[in-house]
Every structure is written in structure tokens, then in C-alpha cells.
Amino acid sequence: MATDEAAVGGAKLLDVDAFPAGFLWGSATAAYQIEGAWNVDGRGESIWDRFAHTPGKVKNDANGDVACDSYHRYRDDIALMRELGLKTYRFSISWPRVQPGGRGASNPKGLDYYKRLVDALLEARIRPFPTLYHWDLPQPLEDAGGWPNRDTAERLADYARIVADALGDRIGQWAIFNEPKTFTHVGYWQGTHAPGRTDPLALLRATHTVNLAQGLAFRVLKAAKAKPQVGGVIDVAPMNAATDSDADRAAAQRWFRFLNLWFLDPPLKGSYPQGVLPPAQQDALLGCRAGDDAIMRAPLDFIGLNYYSPWVVRHAPRGNGIPGLDTQADWAAGPDEKTDNGWDIDPPGFYRILREITQHTGGLPIEITENGAAYNNLPDSQGHVHDRKRIVWLQRHLRELSRAIRDGVPVRAYHCWSLLDNFEWAEGYTQRFGLVYVDFKNRQQRTIKDSGHWYAKVIAANRVV
Template identity: 65%
Template sequence: MNRRELLQAGAILGGAVLGQVPTAFAEESDGPLQFPPEFLWGSATAAYQVEGAWREGGRGPSIWDTFSHAPGKTRNGDTGDVACDSYHRWREDIALLKQLGLKSYRFSIAWPRIQPTGRGSANQAGLDYYSRLTDGLLKAGIRPLATLYHWDLPQALEDDGGWPNRDTAGRFTDYSRLVAEALSDRIENWVLFNEPKTFTQLGYLYGAHAPGRKDPLAFLRATHVVNLAQGQAFRALKETKPTLQVGGAFDVSPMLPATASAEDHAAAATADALLNLWHLQPALTGKYPAGVLPTDRQEDLLGFRPRDEAIVRAPFDFVGLNYYTGFRVSHAPGGSGIPGVNIRAEGATVPGAPREKTDIGWDIYPRGLHEILIRMQQVTGDIPIEITENGCAYNTRPDPHGRIRDDARIAYLRSHLKELHRAIKDGIPVRAYHLWSLLDNFEWAEGFAQRFGIVFVDFEQGQKRMLKDSGHWYAQVAATNRVS
């Protein structure tokens, strides 16, 4: 496939065809659940979690390099230095995607590969790597869905204040423009940030993730700077190429009151505003959700300046939603760690039901996927939705014959896809589903102790890949476009 053919493939896979919402389908019997003809099945990874090669190709250090190398920060002291070695084995990973019959691959671009210090001109070796990956995907008939930020801030920018520093928004915008100028001739679909709620909270409020800070004011400032960056980068991509499809990926969950008390109902509403809407609503409306911060102090706490309501606007072409579990919320003074925000959110299950959990300890709540899609459409309206992540951690290993019988993962996926199907039948404009994850990988502070992949990676034996039973099952879903 020559360059012109690659460009044409990028337009078909990522342009007008995927700008459409799947057409409605008729009511079905109790048999297999058929998805709309245009529906896209895919999988997802993230740069620091799979690439490795942390000192190769001109890449600079990220906050996750620093954090994971600090004693006691990750389980077993694991790092992403090698991870799945996808930097060298990307062809093998594309072959797996093709073997599975998937038509969309969500990957992330490592900012430190493009700008080792977060500033200045682009590192050509970094751009070349993602150019090869993009061309390989298009040649295999797979849509590239690129995420610009999946938590790997260049360490030099953290040294200058990180996300609480307003200047970081400008640095992210410059980086986004560099990447778009190099790759938007072939990549039509872009995610700006992955889970801004999570990387700001865990990184700046609770200290459990990089950069490991515990500062409520820094956290609040970081949320606003990320929102400024979101709006600015959205416009930068559109200026580069107006036809690009640009969105964000937000981790969302139904927030259920723990009891029938008025206090718990109010806490659940606050949790919904802070955990589900804090980064999405400003992009769509220019305004933060009410009822989280004191009105008379909100602008000061966030570092809000005149005209910021216009800067944070990002009228997304699509919205990515990540779903894993639900939360039961109670009124708990000081429980959030943010002064004046009195909530505690814990894993949610249906009242009276067995508390089934994945191997990472997360409650299994498939009904929550339907519930949160209904809730989010109240905010997003007719904007197309893609499930950008959904999956579960089960640590099943190969049996003596080399087979990975991860039946629990198949059950998890089946139950959630049935709820997704129900949401589409109810009119929610979902056009794609990306399973997390293609590969077992470096799971942040959990290191290599939790396996989310449908492909087993043997980290002790040179990152050898082996398809799990769940991978064979998901390939059948993709091939038939239905769940049975």
C-alpha cells in the first residue's frame, strides 16, 4: 500500500463514515444480540503501559519514569522501562489486532517522545515511530484512534509546576499542534486527554500516582489548567485540519446514594458533578457544575481568569467514555480530601446481590454501563459516543497445555456488552467499543500484578504474547457483530 492509498484509507476509516451514528435496528428476540452494521469493535492501550524503550529514540523522562523508579511507589517496584516492548514489537501487536478482526485501535502518543522536555521543536525519531505505527494500522485496515495525553507528562514540566501551573496548558497546546501537523494527514480521530479526573486526583490530591503530590489546592488548580489545555488544544487541532474528529475520554460511573437519606442523595449529586462532569461540562458549556465548590470562592480556588469560560470550550465531535464499575456515595465530612466536599464513593453493587469482584477488587456492576450512558446523554445530547475503555483484571495464567481459560473475563464482557446493546436500543448514539486492554501491561501503581489483556504477555519470558480464551471470544463478537 503506497502513501496515497494510506491517506485514502485514513479518510475512509476515520472520516465521514465514522462521523455517522449507527442506524437503528429492529427489536430482537431472546437470541444473539445484533449490533448496528456500522458499529466499530476495537481495543486500547497506552504508551507508558506498553511501549518500554524509555531511553530510546530521543525520548525524555516522564513523571511516570520518576515515580516508578522511586522506592515504594509501585507494587514490587515495577516500572515501565520495558513494559510490553511494543516500541519494538508494534508489528506483532498490529498482527494481533488483525487476527482478532478489530477495526479500531486506540493508542496514546508519549509526549516525552515528541518533546523530551515538553518544549521546543519535535523530536523526529518520536514522530517517525508513530508514523510507522499509523501506516501499519491503515495497511491492516484498522482505524487509528490517537490519544494525545495518557498520563506521561514530561518530567521537566512537572519540575516547573506540572498541571497546576497555568503555563502547562500552552505547552500541551504546542505539543498537540506538532503531532497534528505530522500525523493528521492519516489520523482523523483524536482523543485529547485520557481520564483527566483520575490523573489530577490520583496525582495531585491523593499522591497514589505520578507525580505523587498531596495538595488539595494544587489539585483544583490542575483541573482548571487541564480544562484550559483541553479547549486550546481542541482549537489547535481544528486549525491544523478542520475536518478532524476531536474528542476526550472521560472515566464515568453511576453515583448511587448509599441510603435514602437526603444527605446521601446530595452527596451522590456532588459526586456526579465532580467525578463525571468536572472536565466535560466546561468543554461543552464553558461553565463548571454547580454545587461542588463554594460559589464565592470557586474562581479563586481554580485560578479562574476573565475569558476562561471561552478558553475552556471544546465542542467535541465525539465523546469517549471509560466504564469499569459503579459507586455508592455517602455523606462523609472530609471524605473527599477536598475541604468542603463531603463525599465518600465506594464500589457499588445491586443491593442484596453477591459482591462479585474482579482480581483488582473492583465490584462488577454491568447494569451501571447502561445507567451511566443514559446519564451522560443528558449532558452530551446528540454527540456521538465511543466506549474508549471497558474491561476487567483477572490474573489467569496458562494451563499446562498453554491455554488461558479466563472464563470470568468472558462473563464480564458478555454482561457489559448486553447492557451496551440495551443502551443503543434505547437511543444512545454509541458508535464504537474499545476493550481494555489488548495486552496485559504495566498497570500504573499496581505494576504487573493485574492483567487486563485479552492477550497474555509473559513478562518473564521476553514479552511473549498468547491469545486468551477471552480474545478468541471477542474475535467472534467482532466477526459476527453480535453477542450471544
């Protein structure tokens, strides 16, 4: 066994594959992807209900009406978590389940569900780690303009107050948003996620509303009696220039700021990263008003980071619809090794982006809130799921995470995406990320995959095995 003594958080690591004492191991899910029960107990319609029920928007016209049926099977899923040895569970709260119209009165049955879920997690000695918003905007708010409408920021703050009042005595850590880059870019610019709009100006306005909403929700949650820790979750990636040309390298730097810092600098600095939008046009493009910098600024207690794959970036002289951002980027980088959904495999990129982001966040604690891979292995004749490639993928990434921690990146938790095979947004049920196989055609029967059993060994040993 190789050894490399290093001090991490006051503890010494002698094993390069080991993690600090007290490190939290867990998994992650999202409400629309697993809960089902889309129209029961007073739940309202979300943009994903509307989008997925529109023919042609999701592969095979799939939807999340039933998904993994975790609304009814959450106790079974917590039993699986206990079998795996999870210490933390990241889930999201469905806004339309709690506040069906996105404004006004709450739905007691929706809140009762999350109270039961959180109480069951606490009974199982698993940390409940909720995300306030994971892409399921109530449809009435989209009808009123959606995230490009500044009023949506106030609506999120009201929703946060409802949830904090109901669950604040049970929750120690909250995440406000999951991947705001994704739901704004893909939902309002590229149009392949809900609500399916393709308007660059709407995208820019949406990003600003989200940053305002984050600041407002942060203050609401911090005002709760329990005084929780509050953070945000962003997806990050290294930006690799397509060529060595000055133009491509400059484009990669612009894209780094637009993807990795656009929702990080506003809470930490009260401003947007420079060198993305033309300075003379930025306020007008975003819809900024006097005082917005103070609203956006929020001294987050921690940062959640999601990592999957790097980007390849090139200069685009014809532009992409956003003034000044003459850049094109894609996850596809050529014939290199890929997961089953075509994403590049780059474990060293995990280490690299952690080091780069830490330069911007300083000593703020970091939680890896998503990290995982799609491998679509099916059960064999004995009912076992042998997903060796996922094990290797996780081994390689966890070793890079351990290396980053030894080199001073303050990571305190890791959540594998995902606990369960689930509804993977526009991909429907064609891509499987779970540690647990779900048979969607046979009563959502759950089977722990080989990768799940391997992950349980990692947790028990607190090191990569």
C-alpha cells in the same frame, strides 16, 4: 432467540444482542503501559518514569522501562489485532517521546515511530485512534509546576501542534485527554499515581488547567488541514448513595457532578457544574481568570467514555480537604461479586451511566473507549489461558451496551481494555486486563486468551455470542 425490533441510526435491530451495521469493534492501550523503550531514540523522562523508579511507589517496584516492548514489537501486535478482527485501535502518543522536554523542538525519531505505527495500522485496515495525553507528562513540566501550573495548558497546545503537523494527514479522529479526573485526583490529591502529590488545592488548579488545555488543543487539532473529528475521554460511573439518608443522597449528587461532569460541562457549556465548590470561592480555588470560559468551551465532535465499576458515596461531615465537597466515595461496596483487583461488577450500571451521560451530551456520538476487567489467569500446561470469568464479564456488559443503543444512546464504537496484559500503573504487573496474555519473564511472548478468541467471534458476528 429473543427479538426486539428497534431503529438505531436508521438501521433496525431484530436481535437484542446485535449491534448496528458499521459498529466499530476495537481495543485500547496506552504508551507508558506497553511501549517500553523508555530511554531510547531521544525519549525524555516522564512523571511516570520518575514515579516508578522511586522505591515503594509501585507494587514490587515495577516500572514501564520494558513493559510489553511494543515500541519494537508493534508489528507483531498489529498482527494480533488482525487475527482478532479489530476495526479500531485506541493508543496514546507519548509526549516525552515526541517532545522530550515538554517544550521546544520535537524529536524526529519519536515522531517517526508513530508514523510507522499509524501507517501499519492503515495498511491492516484498522482505524488509528490516538489519544494525545494518557498521563505521561514530561518530567521537566512537572518540575515547573505540573498541571496546577496554567502554563502547562499552553505547552499541551504546542505539543498538539507538533503531532497534528506530523500525523494529521493520517488521522481522522483524535482524543485529547484520557481520564483527566484520574490523573488529577490520583496524581495530585491522593498521591498514589504520578507525580505523587497530596495537595487538594493543587488538584483543583490542575483540573482547571486541564480544561483550559482541552480547549486550546481542540482548536489546534481542528485547524489541521485534514479537519479531523476531535473529542475527549472521561471515565464515568453511577453514584450510589451509601444509605437512604438525605445527606448521603446529596453527597452522591455532588460526587456525580465532580466525577462525571467536571471535564464535560466546561467544553460543552463553558462552565463548571454547580453545587460542587462554594460559588463565592470557586474562581479563587480553581485559579480562574476572565475569559477562561471561552477558552474552555470547545464543541467536541464526540465523547469517549470509560466504564469499569460504580461508586458508593456518603456524606463526610469532617470533609476531605476540598471546601464544600464534604463527601467520601469508594469503589468498594461490600461482599458482592468482584474482579480479581477487587472492583465491583455492575453491568446494569453501564446501561445506567450511558443513559445519564447522554442527558448531558445530547446527540453527540459516543465511543466506549475503555471497558474491561482484571482476571489474572495464567497459562495451563498446554499454554492456553482459560479466562472464563472475563468472557462472562464482557458478555454481561456488552448486552447492557446493546440495550443502551436500542434505547437511543448514540454509541458507534467499543474498545475493550486492554489488547495486552500490561503495566497497570501503581499495580505494576499484578493485574491482567488483556485479551492477550503477555509473559513478561519470557521475552514478552504473546498468547491470545480464550476471551480474545471469544471477542473475535463477537466482532465477526457483530453481536454478543
